[in-house]
Amino acid sequence: MIGFELSEEQQQFQKLARDFAANEIRPVAGQHDESGEWPLAILEKAWELGLMNTKIPASCGGMELSVLDTAIMEEEIGWGCTGIATAITANTLAQVPVVVAGTPEQHQKWLAPMMEAPLMCSYAVTEPGAGSDVAGAKTVAVKKGDKYILNGQKMWITGAGHASWFFVLAKTDADAGHRGMTGFIVPADAPGVTIGKKENNMGQRASDTRGITFEDVEIPEENRLGEEGKGFLIAMKAFDYTRPLVAATCVGLGRAAMEHAIAYAKERNAFGRSIGDFQGVSFMIADMASDIEAARMLVWKSAYEIDQGRRNTLYAAYAKRFAADTCMRVATDAVQVFGGNGFNKEYPVEKLMRDAKIMQIYEGTSQIQRVIIGRELLNG
Ligand SMILES: Cc1cc2nc3c(=O)[nH]c(=O)nc-3n(C[C@H](O)[C@H](O)[C@H](O)COP(=O)(O)OP(=O)(O)OC[C@H]3O[C@@H](n4cnc5c(N)ncnc54)[C@H](O)[C@@H]3O)c2cc1C
Missing domain, CATH: 1.20.140.10 (Butyryl-CoA Dehydrogenase, subunit A, domain 3)
Incomplete structure (x- = not known):
């Protein structure tokens, strides 16, 4: 059975997003493009309306929307301004690894607070020397007792200047290629984390992209996502x-x-x-x-x-x-x-x-x- 009609609920959600894009995003999109200022006020309103964090599970107070429903909404936000849309939706990219691979405890610790306050998080995978070639990453996490010690550099990380935590991909076995990569949740305020300056990009200037340096950052084992070697x-x-x-x-x-x-x-x-x-x-x-x-x-x-x-x-x-x-x-x-x-x-x-x-x-x-x-x- 093939159907292209949107349900009444989907139409309402689409209208909510379209009105938000027309009334809140478009009037200030040019200004943010010019100044490069982070659209905090818009993010806070989007959060209140349920236009952010759409994939967070119901067990954490989230809407757990389908990808199709989210896509219908994001077309409208993108119509408003894709720079602001990227700022709004960057959370989902960082949250999905936690949704798919996190334990119920990790869900409660890292996802539930994002339904309580308009917090941000970032997906930190790309490095100065490795973008398309993800397995070429050089960031390492070395196990020491019940902790990992993280060292390395990430690049072009959306929302990094405003994130409270990062999903970080690091090598736990340097000789095993992509099978030696492991995912971690790293709090942005952990000692040894340094966030770089905002990049002066050609477009989507309302969004925020920065480098991150990790220097002997201690990550408790409980912040590892899934098993070692499954991060890629x-x-x-x-x-x-x-x-x-x-x-x-x-x-x-x-x-x-x-x-x-x-x-x-x-x-x-x-x-x-x-x-x-x-x-x-x-x-x-x-x-x-x-x-x-x-x-x-x-x-x-x-x-x-x-x-x-x-x-x-x-x-x-x-x-x-x-x-x-x-x-x-x-x-x-x-x-x-x-x-x-x-x-x-x-x-x-x-x-x-x-x-x-x-x-x-x-x-x-x-x-x-x-x-x-x-x-x-x-x-x-
Ligand atoms: C504004 C912005 C926001 C970003 N946000 C994030 C983020 O939040 N988190 C994150 O982890 N990363 C992020 N990135 C990084 C982005 O995903 C990478 O820039 C992208 O994957 C390309 O990697 P690269 O820049 O290293 O280019 P390279 O991998 O060096 O590629 C250079 C060129 O070579 C081509 N190329 C490379 N390999 C092949 C191949 N096998 N076959 C054919 N062509 C190839 C590429 O298509 C490209 O044209 C962001 C980047 C920007 C600019």
């Missing part, structure tokens, strides 16, 4: 949940760019006609609309698969790859429709083009999504 699998499993969601924000950004392009194509005249009358322009818009629709279907399918309890790695890679590439192309073409005005900060589409670029890079580049797709199809 836990870290990758998180992407099965979050790639459909990143793809959903790409759809939202694409929709925003297309709406601006349509409005401009109707009002701008050249050669005595509105530019939308030229096939060169209307075909760009036709491609935008059909690719956005296709991207949304991949988002829904990849979310539906994991919600049914099925392995969705292939579909999550389809969705992330196609939606990210679509969002970049749509934003670039929206700038083209605006002509010279598109290149100017007085108009909305240059921000969207800058914001779109990172979609093809974080949570696995578009090349890495193709590597996954190729591997899944060719090697089973």
Whole structure:
């Protein structure tokens, strides 16, 4: 049975997120882009409305939403501003490893407080020398009695400047490749943790990305997630949940760019006609609309698969790859429709083009999504 109708509940949640994006996010998105200021007031409101921490289990007071319901919401937040959307949704990426691999005690200790107050957490996997090649990470955790001693450096960690804890992937067996990696929960205020300066990024400037240094950080054994050697699998499993969601924000950004392009194509005249009358322009818009629709279907399918309890790695890679590439192309073409005005900060589409670029890079580049797709199809 195939159906595309949203339930009444889903429609209400979508409307809540759409109104929030229109009334709270959009009016200040440009200002945050300009200043790079962390959108604390928006995060606090999003937290109050239940637009954050959607994957936290009911046993911790969370909503435990399906990935599909979250994706429907995140498309709207992404339509508002993907920089602010990234700040809002970064928690989920750090929380999912705890949800999937944590004990009930770890759930209560690290997830439950996030339903009591608008706390942040970050997923700290990438390093200066290892991004796509996660197994090439150099951060080490050495067992000493009932503790681990953590040393290393992480890079490009979203929300790091505001997080209360990090999900950290570290080598516990340096010779065992990805099988020697283990996941840990590391409090941000643990002695030996140093958070770097906020990076001055091209787009999504409301979000916060920083490096983190760990110097002889003592981590109690009870902060280890799952068994030693299972960290790589836990870290990758998180992407099965979050790639459909990143793809959903790409759809939202694409929709925003297309709406601006349509409005401009109707009002701008050249050669005595509105530019939308030229096939060169209307075909760009036709491609935008059909690719956005296709991207949304991949988002829904990849979310539906994991919600049914099925392995969705292939579909999550389809969705992330196609939606990210679509969002970049749509934003670039929206700038083209605006002509010279598109290149100017007085108009909305240059921000969207800058914001779109990172979609093809974080949570696995578009090349890495193709590597996954190729591997899944060719090697089973
Ligand atoms: C704004 C921002 C936010 C981020 N947030 C986080 C976060 O919260 N947590 C976190 O852990 N990380 C985060 N990242 C890191 C991000 O996930 C990595 O930047 C990304 O995975 C790419 O890694 P890299 O930068 O090391 O590039 P590299 O891995 O060095 O890749 C460079 C280029 O080589 C290509 N390439 C590499 N390997 C292959 C291959 N096998 N086949 C084909 N092409 C290949 C890549 O596609 C890319 O084009 C963030 C990054 C940014 C910029």
